[in-house]
Amino acid sequence: MLLEVIEAIRERVGKDYPVWCRLSAMEIGVEGGITLEETQVVAQLAEKASVDAIHVSAHLVGPGRRPPMAQPPGTFVPLAEGIKKVVSVPVIAVSRIPPELGESVLQEGKADFIAIGRGLLADPHMLEKVTSGREEDVAPCICCMTCLDSVTWRDEGIWCVVNAALGREREYELKSAEKPKKVIVVGGGPGGMEAARVASLRGHKVILFDDGDELGGQLLVASKPPFKETIDTFRQYMVGQVAKLGVELRLGERFTVDLLDELKPDAVVLATGVIPFVPQIPGIEGKQVLLVSEVLFGAETGERVVVIGGELVGCETAVYLLQQGKSVTIMMRGPELATNVNPLVRVPLIGRLKTKGASILTGVQYEEITEAGVTVRTETGERRTVEADTVVLAAGARPNTDLLTSVEGKVAQGLPVGDCVKPRGIREAVEEGYRAGLTL
Ligand SMILES: Cc1cc2nc3c(=O)[nH]c(=O)nc-3n(C[C@H](O)[C@H](O)[C@H](O)COP(=O)(O)O)c2cc1C
Known part of the structure; x- marks a missing residue:
């Protein structure tokens, strides 16, 4: 079938038009599934049938498989390398290949091209940032699969946890603020940091309060379970951006309404998060x-x-x-x-x-x-x-709305974002933070 498809496409597009095929080089976790050796034969047949390149992926299934966040970078590179050994057309490697690793894969001759999917959804400017030496400004893909989930099952358009503007670029375009404002953001979780980042990018003066010693809010705890390290990578990126943009940080300090008189902000973004929900079960106060x-x-x-x-x-x-x-x-x-x-x-x-x-x-x-x-x-x-x-x-948790009511009416613009509106996930917090930054 593959050969017939290649033949039919070639017939329609002519011999100068690039055609390549993507092969699942191995079915990992399937007993009796496709092996690399079999795919080497298929790749040679495809080459003979006139493809200009071969793109090498793989299929991961089975209950013992690792969660997507746990797939180490470059897992499928050895498969591309295996195909490259038997064909003379270019070979494309894929799957969690960050720029640095991609560069070494190319240098070592394991593949001829690197395909990047999710990384470019998280940051479409990745390549220009990397080539101009601004790696630390690349918003990192956290491999959470929200993108694939959103397009496959939810039918809501594509979503990316770290890039709220994905698929909504026109609507979410960042423009400089007409009049720079003084903005207070309360809460240094993902929603608060994103609001601070976007507001600063637009030229507002931002003061970010968090009563903890470190920025991150629930990201700090969410990155602790096994395989959740990418959440901390995202946190570090956000902390870096907030610092770089000159956001004034007031860590270890609890924001109170009295500060409004002293600081006289034009707007307050409330990203105060949640309070854990404690069910009423007899004995719940026990020290165990x-x-x-x-x-x-x-x-x-x-x-x-x-x-x-x-x-x-x-x-x-x-x-x-x-x-x-x-x-x-x-x-x-x-x-x-x-x-x-x-x-x-x-x-x-x-x-x-x-x-x-x-x-x-x-x-x-x-x-x-x-x-x-x-x-x-x-x-x-x-x-x-x-x-x-x-x-x-x-x-579960309930929204921390303590400040919400007390700030109301005391500031020109009050914008609640993230879990303090309703407990959800990082994506919603980041998106609402982005939108708050855009609205200011
Ligand atoms: C939103 C989304 C849609 C995808 N759709 C397809 C598809 O239709 N066919 C396919 O072979 N792979 C598809 N993939 C897999 C990608 O081509 C790629 O193999 C995968 O994302 C791993 O590479 P990455 O780590 O650079 O994203 C999709 C991936 C994403 C994230």
């Missing part, structure tokens, strides 16, 4: 009950841990604890784990929970937490106590 953030920042847990809450945060925290050798039970009221999670991330995440031996109890009703553990009513109505030394709360 910890918040997810405490655990991910290094609080000690006992050997037997119950995680309350089975959405993304609960599941990733469970994987984090399982990696430390703890015995973990995840409990949730709903019928299924991680329902709000992109399937490309969800399948390997649940696969990991299962292969690492997590116990999963869905559809429970909580009765009480005691020193012995967590007592629930199971789906079948049975009363059961799951023994635990530590109980970790991953039961």
Whole structure:
């Protein structure tokens, strides 16, 4: 079929028009799947059938596969190299190849071209930044697969967590502000940092308050579970941009409404995030009950841990604890784990929970937490106590709206962004931060 397709295309476009084909060089994780050796034969046949280049990808499936964020850079380069050995037309390598690695792949003769997909969605100016020595200004792709998820399943147009303007370039074009304003941003999470970045780019004078010692907000904790390091790469990029743009940082300082009289801003962006939701279960105040953030920042847990809450945060925290050798039970009221999670991330995440031996109890009703553990009513109505030394709360969060009402009416423009509007994810925070920066 491939050869017939190549032949038919060639017939239509003529011999001077470039035609290349993309081959899945290997089906990783499929028993009896395509091997590199087979693809070498197919590549030679395609070359004979007149393709001008071969683009080498691969297929990753199976429950044991790594989540997309965990695919190390350049995983498929050896496959391109394997194809290059047997054909004389140029070979294109792909899949998480950042510029520096791409350069060495070319220098070492492993491939002739580098294809970059997600990296250019995150930052379409990547190449011009790299070639002018501004690597630190490249917005990094975090490999979260929101782009693919948005175009494949959501039908909402493409989204990128780190690039709010992707696919909305005209609407979101940054223009210098007509009149520079004094802007206070409260909260140094992704929404606050993005608002500060965009407002500064447009010429506003920005003061960013965060009561923590470090910028990042929930990015600081979100980057802690296994394979979430790219979130910290994004945080570092944002911190770098905010500093470079001359945003005045007031870290370790809690913003209060009294400061409005002193600072007299024209606008306040509120990016105050969330407060963890603590469900009303008898015994929840026990000292063996910890918040997810405490655990991910290094609080000690006992050997037997119950995680309350089975959405993304609960599941990733469970994987984090399982990696430390703890015995973990995840409990949730709903019928299924991680329902709000992109399937490309969800399948390997649940696969990991299962292969690492997590116990999963869905559809429970909580009765009480005691020193012995967590007592629930199971789906079948049975009363059961799951023994635990530590109980970790991953039961969601509620918006931190404390400042919202007190700032209202005291400043010309007040713009809430991100989780303090409604708890969601990094994408929404960044997008709303961008829009606030654009509106100012
Ligand atoms: C939004 C999106 C759509 C894609 N669509 C296709 C497709 O239709 N066919 C295909 O072979 N690969 C598709 N891919 C895979 C990319 O071609 C590429 O192999 C992959 O993104 C890995 O490279 P990267 O790390 O440079 O993004 C898509 C990827 C993304 C992110």
